[in-house]
Amino acid sequence: MPQLIVETKGLTRRFGEQVPVNEVNLEVPEGKIYGFLGPNGAGKTTTIKMLLGLLRADAGTIRMFGQEMPENSLDILRKVGSLVENPSYYGHLTGYKNLKILSTLLKLPDRRIGEVLEIVRLTSSADRKVSGYSLGMKQRLGIAAALLRGPQLLILDEPTNGLDPAGIQEIRHLMLSLAHDQGMTILLSSHLLSEVDTIADEIGIISSGRLVYQGALELLERRRGKVLEFAVERPEEALRTLLLQGFAVERKGNMLSVSAEKASMPQAELLKLLGPYGIMNVREISKSLEELFMELTGTGVSL
Amino acid sequence: MMWRALRAEGMRLKPAARWLPVISSGLFIAFMALEWYLYFKGPAGVYSVFNVMYMFLGFIMLLNTALLAGMIAGLEHESNSWKQLLTLPVSRAVFYWAKALWVLVLLLCTVLLITAGLLLLWVCYTSEPLPFQFLIKQIVYSFLASTAVLGLQMWLSIQFSNQAIPMSIGLLGAVSGLFIARDSGAALWTWVWPWAYPTLSSPFMAHPGRWIGISAGLGMVLLAAGTLHFKNKQF
Ligand SMILES: Nc1ncnc2c1ncn2[C@@H]1O[C@H](COP(=O)(O)OP(=O)(O)OP(=O)(O)O)[C@@H](O)[C@H]1O
Ligand SMILES: [Mg+2]
Numbered sequence: 001m002p003q004l005i006v007e008t009k010g011l012t013r014r015f016g017e018q019v020p021v022n023e024v025n026l027e028v029p030e031g032k033i034y035g036f037l038g039p040n041g042a043g044k045t046t047t048i049k050m051l052l053g054l055l056r057a058d059a060g061t062i063r064m065f066g067q068e069m070p071e072n073s074l075d076i077l078r079k080v081g082s083l084v085e086n087p088s089y090y091g092h093l094t095g096y097k098n099l100k101i102l103s104t105l106l107k108l109p110d111r112r113i114g115e116v117l118e119i120v121r122l123t124s125s126a127d128r129k130v131s132g133y134s135l136g137m138k139q140r141l142g143i144a145a146a147l148l149r150g151p152q153l154l155i156l157d158e159p160t161n162g163l164d165p166a167g168i169q170e171i172r173h174l175m176l177s178l179a180h181d182q183g184m185t186i187l188l189s190s191h192l193l194s195e196v197d198t199i200a201d202e203i204g205i206i207s208s209g210r211l212v213y214q215g216a217l218e219l220l221e222r223r224r225g226k227v228l229e230f231a232v233e234r235p236e237e238a239l240r241t242l243l244l245q246g247f248a249v250e251r252k253g254n255m256l257s258v259s260a261e262k263a264s265m266p267q268a269e270l271l272k273l274l275g276p277y278g279i280m281n282v283r284e285i286s287k288s289l290e291e292l293f294m295e296l297t298g299t300g301v302s303l
Numbered sequence: 304m305m306w307r308a309l310r311a312e313g314m315r316l317k318p319a320a321r322w323l324p325v326i327s328s329g330l331f332i333a334f335m336a337l338e339w340y341l342y343f344k345g346p347a348g349v350y351s352v353f354n355v356m357y358m359f360l361g362f363i364m365l366l367n368t369a370l371l372a373g374m375i376a377g378l379e380h381e382s383n384s385w386k387q388l389l390t391l392p393v394s395r396a397v398f399y400w401a402k403a404l405w406v407l408v409l410l411l412c413t414v415l416l417i418t419a420g421l422l423l424l425w426v427c428y429t430s431e432p433l434p435f436q437f438l439i440k441q442i443v444y445s446f447l448a449s450t451a452v453l454g455l456q457m458w459l460s461i462q463f464s465n466q467a468i469p470m471s472i473g474l475l476g477a478v479s480g481l482f483i484a485r486d487s488g489a490a491l492w493t494w495v496w497p498w499a500y501p502t503l504s505s506p507f508m509a510h511p512g513r514w515i516g517i518s519a520g521l522g523m524v525l526l527a528a529g530t531l532h533f534k535n536k537q538f
Pocket of ligand 1: 041042
């Protein structure tokens with residue numbers, strides 16, 4: 001069992017009547033990419049702000065690197081790079097100067113600035129004022145700022161916001177290399193499962209302030225159900241037989257949809273059962289991860 | 304750490320904040336020159352510049368304090384930077400004091416520029432002997448007596464993300480200081496009215512030292528309270 005870099009217990013935050021973060025037990029293992037997912041307003045940013053000491057928790061505890069947060073915030077923050085929501089930048093200064101301010105505060109050598117600019121590919125725009133940057137460039141500058149101190153834990157809140165497909169791809173590669181080559185732990189929030197499912201090792205899904213799923217991505221994949229669709233000649237009788245056997249069936253004309261909760265559904269058994277009723281066609285439909293995500297978060301059809 | 308925070312603060316200073324001491328002291332000197340030129344003729348009239356300064360020095364110091372605090376703190380609000388700065392391994396108090404010290408430094412620049420400008424004006428305009436000590440006292444006292452307002456403005460400017468509020472408060476306060484200057488005695492309520500302190504601590508007045516002391520004391524209390532409040536502020 002790898003060490004947990006971030007561990008919260010019963011983390012709760014209220015805003016008046018609202019409870020945007022409700023008893024959340026987050027567990028981010030060392031060296032892993034943790035995808036923190038949830039629809040708009042689920043409480044991702046609020047949770048991240050509490051981890052970083054920007055907001056106080058109303059209840060619960062936070063341990064990072066084995067130390068209590070916010071009691072040991074200076075020790076902990078030394079090892080954490082972060083980007084929360086939209087990036088922070090001084091528009092009247094150049095990209096280089098923006099990073100220089102941070103490196104001065106962090107007591108880092110100037111060489112580091114060049115390195116991170118190279119990583120996010122802003123070297124050629126480093127001497128331009130940030131007010132003239134595009135949204136994607138500002139986002140990259142924010143990521144560069146988070147990487148500046150060479151953190152052991154990187155917390156990025158919707159880092160691909162405003163990036164084009166090539167930019168998103170680049171950021172993914174960057175995350176993979178940071179996690180796998182340098183052993184960095186990365187907590188990454190997003191409202192799209194498809195955005196993190198190619199890189200995340202661990203997934204946490206938050207919905208209306210509650211953590212509804214946490215664990216490895218493979219386990220989540222296994223949970224998605226399958227539906228078998230049969231077109232049969234005598235649907236009435238077939239339906240009766242299946243219902244008697246305890247299957248969950250829906251009928252539409254001569255189509256029967258049998259939902260199988262377990263991946264190890266005995267397809268052969270079904271075929272044998274339905275054989276006498278004249279099977280014309282069989283189709284297997286598996287729910288997409290995205291559908292599963294929506295089921296878990298109860299958001300239904302997306303906009 | 305403080306030194307590094309001061310340097311970083313200096314790097315991100317808005318050009319307007321750098322120029323404010325130059326522009327405000329330039330206007331102040333120009334105004335003095337105009338008054339001299341229009342009204343105060345002759346060897347005796349030349350000394351009435353001290354009366355005009357008595358009226359307006361406090362005003363300019365208080366207004367600059369409000370504007371500088373507003374610019375220096377407002378920058379972090381408008382650039383959305385608090386959450387970036389406060390997740391650095393640097394104590395919040397360091398940020399608060401670095402900002403307050405920069406306001407002080409820029410106010411000090413205003414003091415130096417006004418002093419230099421007046422000396423130059425005097426030398427060009429008249430050959431009467433210059434009461435140098437009095438001049439220095441007048442300018443420096445009004446600066447020292449602005450500490451209380453500095454503490455208040457820092458607090459307001461950090462708490463409010465919209466700088467129109469603290470700056471309006473600062474402007475109204477500075478204008479109120481002008482009226483107090485016309486009022487001869489220090490009424491009881493001026494004791495707790497921080498915008499009155501620069502006028503009350505003019506060397507023309509009875510106890511300038513007392514008012515500087517009160518202002519500095521109150522300023523320290525306000526800065527400490529502001530720091531404490533900032534430490535617990537949520538973003
Ligand atoms: N300062 C605040 N005051 C009152 N309510 C707030 C505050 N900040 C957040 N909330 C509420 O808390 C809930 C969760 O917000 P949060 O920003 O954490 O969501 P999110 O998961 O980051 O959403 P998104 O994907 O849109 O960024 C929202 O309903 C929001 O209205
Ligand atoms: Mg958010």
